[in-house]
Amino acid sequence: MKNKINIASAILFSVLFSAFAFAQNEMNDQIQFTGSLYADSKIIMNSYSELQSNPMADDMPSKKSPVLAGVLSAIIPGAGQIYNEDYWVAAAFVVVEAALVTTAIVYDNKGDDQTEYFQNYADDYMNPDHNWSVVKYAEWLNTYQDGNIQINPDETLPPWERVNWNELNQYETGSHHLPPHGEQQYYELIGKYHQYSSGWNDFTGGANKELISPNFAYYSDQRGQANDYYNTASTAIVGIYINHLLAAAEAVWGANRFNDKIAINLRVEPYNYASGTELVPTIKMKFSF
Numbered sequence: 001m002k003n004k005i006n007i008a009s010a011i012l013f014s015v016l017f018s019a020f021a022f023a024q025n026e027m028n029d030q031i032q033f034t035g036s037l038y039a040d041s042k043i044i045m046n047s048y049s050e051l052q053s054n055p056m057a058d059d060m061p062s063k064k065s066p067v068l069a070g071v072l073s074a075i076i077p078g079a080g081q082i083y084n085e086d087y088w089v090a091a092a093f094v095v096v097e098a099a100l101v102t103t104a105i106v107y108d109n110k111g112d113d114q115t116e117y118f119q120n121y122a123d124d125y126m127n128p129d130h131n132w133s134v135v136k137y138a139e140w141l142n143t144y145q146d147g148n149i150q151i152n153p154d155e156t157l158p159p160w161e162r163v164n165w166n167e168l169n170q171y172e173t174g175s176h177h178l179p180p181h182g183e184q185q186y187y188e189l190i191g192k193y194h195q196y197s198s199g200w201n202d203f204t205g206g207a208n209k210e211l212i213s214p215n216f217a218y219y220s221d222q223r224g225q226a227n228d229y230y231n232t233a234s235t236a237i238v239g240i241y242i243n244h245l246l247a248a249a250e251a252v253w254g255a256n257r258f259n260d261k262i263a264i265n266l267r268v269e270p271y272n273y274a275s276g277t278e279l280v281p282t283i284k285m286k287f288s289f
Contacts, residue, residue: 080251137199147171
């Protein structure tokens with residue numbers, strides 16, 4: 001009776017090991033068994049190889065690097081989002097970047113054009129008296145401020161070449177001293193401070209330098225328009241920097257979201273059964289609130 005049990009056990013284990021071995025890729029060739037449980041178990045164990053890969057899991061997307069995503073979008077907004085496969089978000093940052101760059105360029109050019117316009121208006125080469133003349137300003141200082149500024153009588157010269165600038169600055173009594181012609185401060189002061197109102201060709205205030213002439217007021221408005229254009233361009237440039245920072249921050253968050261988002265991670269786990277090894281799809285779900 002005991003011998004029959006041993007024989008039955010040997011047959012059962014031989015069948016189980018045969019089925020298990022048949023499931024391995026490396027054991028496609030038929031294995032010859034001896035009929036001895038001890039010997040056949042060694043044959044099976046020597047021929048068995050561990051499953052090394054998970055085919056379906058290997059096809060899953062790899063994780064994204066938050067650092068790389070952030071750097072890409074810091075350089076070019078939207079690049080990190082493309083890396084994260086957030087294409088609609090990338091498109092939004094690209095559109096914003098294009099709009100800001102276009103605004104900065106357009107309004108900076110407008111500011112340049114407007115600056116050229118108001119500077120030419122002040123100099124007004126077609127008007128013999130010019131709209132604003134340092135000669136008229138020097139004459140007013142000589143008349144009302146006890147100045148002694150030498151003025152070249154050659155009227156064929158432009159006004160800024162007929163006045164000794166050192167003498168002019170010496171007799172100025174206001175809070176500012178007029179910079180040489182052509183400098184940015186020159187064009188700013190003549191349309192900003194009443195001290196220089198007497199230099200405008202339509203000034204009729206006599207000793208009252210506080211009188212603002214129509215040309216003074218118009219010039220000031222035009223210069224202010226140029227400043228508005230430049231301010232808009234500057235605001236757009238600040239927006240560009242902000243867009244880069246936001247894109248970088250969103251890209252870092254997007255990479256983490258890609259890795260840790262409300263996830264359905266499909267994995268394939270190997271399970272060993274008596275009849276062999278089976279790949280069982282396993283769904284793992286994680287919800288974050």
